[in-house]
Amino acid sequence: MNQERGGLRVRQPDVMDRLAQARPSSLDRSPEPMRRAAAIAAATGGSSPRHGGRKSAASRRRLAVAVPSSVALVTAAAIAVVFAAAPSGRGPERPQQGGSARATFTARDVLLTAATHVASAPTRGKFWMTTTVSGELLPAGTKLHPYDMFLPTRSTQWAPRRSGLREWTVSRTLGAVPATPADAAAWRAAGSPQSWNYFKATFTTSASSPTATWQTSDGTVGLVEGDEPGLTPAQFRAMPASPRALLARLRHYARGTWCGRHPEAGCATVDQLVWSEAVNLLEDPVASQVRVATFKVMADLPGVRLLGKMRDPMGRTGYGFGSGPNAAGAIAVIDPDTGSLLAVEGFGNAQRIVCRPSHERGFHTVAKPGAECATPVYYGRNYPHQLSQYQVVVSDGWTNSAPVLPPRSAWIGPNGQRG
Amino acid sequence: VTEGKVPSERKAGALADGMAIERFTVLYDDYYSRVYAYTVSRFGRQVADEVVSEVFLIAWQRICDVPQPALPWLLAVARNTALSQFRAAARQQSIAAELANWASEAEADVAVEVADRLTVIRALAALSEQDRELLTLVAWHGLSASAAAQVVGCSPAAYFVRLHRARRRLERALTDSAQDTAVPLPHSPDAPAGILTAAFNEGKERSR
Numbered sequence: 093m094n095q096e097r098g099g100l101r102v103r104q105p106d107v108m109d110r111l112a113q114a115r116p117s118s119l120d121r122s123p124e125p126m127r128r129a130a131a132i133a134a135a136t137g138g139s140s141p142r143h144g145g146r147k148s149a150a151s152r153r154r155l156a157v158a159v160p161s162s163v164a165l166v167t168a169a170a171i172a173v174v175f176a177a178a179p180s181g182r183g184p185e186r187p188q189q190g191g192s193a194r195a196t197f198t199a200r201d202v203l204l205t206a207a208t209h210v211a212s213a214p215t216r217g218k219f220w221m222t223t224t225v226s227g228e229l230l231p232a233g234t235k236l237h238p239y240d241m242f243l244p245t246r247s248t249q250w251a252p253r254r255s256g257l258r259e260w261t262v263s264r265t266l267g268a269v270p271a272t273p274a275d276a277a278a279w280r281a282a283g284s285p286q287s288w289n290y291f292k293a294t295f296t297t298s299a300s301s302p303t304a305t306w307q308t309s310d311g312t313v314g315l316v317e318g319d320e321p322g323l324t325p326a327q328f329r330a331m332p333a334s335p336r337a338l339l340a341r342l343r344h345y346a347r348g349t350w351c352g353r354h355p356e357a358g359c360a361t362v363d364q365l366v367w368s369e370a371v372n373l374l375e376d377p378v379a380s381q382v383r384v385a386t387f388k389v390m391a392d393l394p395g396v397r398l399l400g401k402m403r404d405p406m407g408r409t410g411y412g413f414g415s416g417p418n419a420a421g422a423i424a425v426i427d428p429d430t431g432s433l434l435a436v437e438g439f440g441n442a443q444r445i446v447c448r449p450s451h452e453r454g455f456h457t458v459a460k461p462g463a464e465c466a467t468p469v470y471y472g473r474n475y476p477h478q479l480s481q482y483q484v485v486v487s488d489g490w491t492n493s494a495p496v497l498p499p500r501s502a503w504i505g506p507n508g509q510r511g
Numbered sequence: 512v513t514e515g516k517v518p519s520e521r522k523a524g525a526l527a528d529g530m531a532i533e534r535f536t537v538l539y540d541d542y543y544s545r546v547y548a549y550t551v552s553r554f555g556r557q558v559a560d561e562v563v564s565e566v567f568l569i570a571w572q573r574i575c576d577v578p579q580p581a582l583p584w585l586l587a588v589a590r591n592t593a594l595s596q597f598r599a600a601a602r603q604q605s606i607a608a609e610l611a612n613w614a615s616e617a618e619a620d621v622a623v624e625v626a627d628r629l630t631v632i633r634a635l636a637a638l639s640e641q642d643r644e645l646l647t648l649v650a651w652h653g654l655s656a657s658a659a660a661q662v663v664g665c666s667p668a669a670y671f672v673r674l675h676r677a678r679r680r681l682e683r684a685l686t687d688s689a690q691d692t693a694v695p696l697p698h699s700p701d702a703p704a705g706i707l708t709a710a711f712n713e714g715k716e717r718s719r
Contacts, residue, residue, distance in 0.1 A: 107678055107681055107682050107685065108646075108649065108650050108678065110627055110631050110685070111631055111635070111646060111647070111650040111651070111681065112650045112651065113627065113628065113631070114617070114627065114628040114631035114632055114635070115650070115651045116552075116612070116613040116616050116617070116632075117616070118551075118612060118613070118616055119547075119548040119551050119552055119651070120544060120548060121544060121547050121548075
């Protein structure tokens with residue numbers, strides 16, 4: 093196909109057609125199953141999508157235990173570092189050594205101990221009341237001087253026993269703090285800013301006044317992953333109290349999760365999913381016998397690892413557990429002396445998204461207040477060794493007391509209306 | 512408000528997350544290959560994996576804001592990500608290696624009907640980054656001019672003008688490439704100096 097022939101210009105195919113013909117076939121690559129699973133897990137496991145730009149209320153969702161943050165591309169190595177690099181007063185500590193003999197207890201031992209210490213609690217009341225503190229890592233600073241702030245939010249939820257009544261959530265942020273000593277230094281160097289914007293929200297280093305969100309209850313009071321709308325008190329009461337039957341039930345729920353329905357994605361094993369469901373159940377209004385059975389199921393699950401004695405973000409002492417080799421993304425902290433779940437902590441995989449206003453050359457970690465982030469630009473790092481989110485269970489139980497609410501001006505209804 | 516029918520926000524949130532995961536998965540399956548192809552053709556495969564995974568992380572973060580059709584948006588995110596995260600030198604080296612790959616690929620192809628490929632690839636390599644992008648978005652990635660305009664962040668009218676000019680430059684380069692005078696082969700010893708050419712040759716060496 094020579095351009096010239098005998099001095100006469102030969103009519104060529106259109107240049108764009110020739111270009112199209114020359115497309116290298118090496119541009120084509122279909123996603124391999126492994127890469128696909130990893131990409132989906134990395135994206136969906138690391139962080140929540142932002143619904144319509146609204147910050148998700150920290151109190152509304154539970155931290156996934158094995159689904160799917162356990163598949164965050166942070167592997168067992170991270171756990172090792174959790175031990176080595178734990179900041180003082182917050183991270184796991186090495187298992188205590190009793191007397192001269194080295195402690196040799198296992199995950200199973202601790203979980204069975206927890207099973208024997210489950211306290212009986214009221215099984216009736218007008219409201220299932222849970223108080224949690226959730227923390228999340230938020231980017232702040234500038235491109236040149238980035239740092240991260242940790243934002244804890246305290247929420248109390250009153251879920252009525254019967255549907256049709258108002259379900260209330262009272263929450264307040266407790267004031268953001270620099271995430272690590274290095275972040276604290278960067279924050280101070282930036283003049284210790286008391287507030288900053290991220291996406292459309294403003295965050296501050298001081299506690300906010302509480303807001304009370306209400307909606308009409310559908311009668312559910314807790315959730316299991318595979319049954320997303322949640323379960324009613326009657327359904328929780330009917331939860332089997334024998335470990336064997338409970339395991340079967342949890343397997344059923346596990347198979348109903350996205351990861352359970354898509355085993356080809358390879359995001360978690362059934363055992364890991366069951367572990368996750370079991371941890372969830374520890375936050376639900378089940379009878380104490382069911383909680384005992386839950387710990388027994390957990391004790392016998394393959395792949396559960398004891399990570400050592402550690403303090404939860406509120407400073408309470410418990411034992412950290414991971415499930416399976418990929419569970420570095422989430423740790424459940426359990427107190428064997430009270431038979432209760434203290435916290436679920438997520439490590440690593442926090443992503444930083446920054447907005448770059450298109451009319452400026454510089455980078456900003458914030459969009460202009462009220463402006464949509466037109467060109468989101470991701471930059472930054474993963475934090476494989478660092479606490480990225482947590483949910484602490486402060487208390488839960490049935491109560492007959494009416495919700496304690498802030499003034500009516502701080503109420504937010506189901507359609508976002510005030511009052 | 513229908514009593515008992517309104518799911519609580521907590522459960523709605525959980526449900527929405529489930530839907531978001533489904534939506535993301537569909538998005539990934541539908542567009543992964545095309546985002547990858549664009550990223551490789553624009554920035555080279557040395558940086559493509561990193562860029563593409565970041566594109567989908569961003570898509571997840573903003574799953575509710577991803578427009579329909581999603582492709583121009585995804586490609587624009589890929590473009591911004593690569594431009595902001597990789598230094599110019601790294602990008603040039605990556606794309607130069609990529610161009611050398613294409614040349615080897617075309618050379619290795621013995622089919623008669625694709626003999627023109629090498630000529631076209633050489634001509635393409637002689638164009639500027641911007642011209643290559645304008646042309647290949649349409650010719651290789653199947654975007655309409657208005658979708659392509661979205662990717663590069665200009666108006667469709669401006670895109671048409673730029674595309675027209677790029678096309679004329681490609682025609683000229685094709686003539687040169689066919690005559691094999693102005694455009695040296697990647698491994699030609701008299702290749703002009705310059706970071707692109709140097710990296711091009713380097714990439715060529717490595718790809719052998």
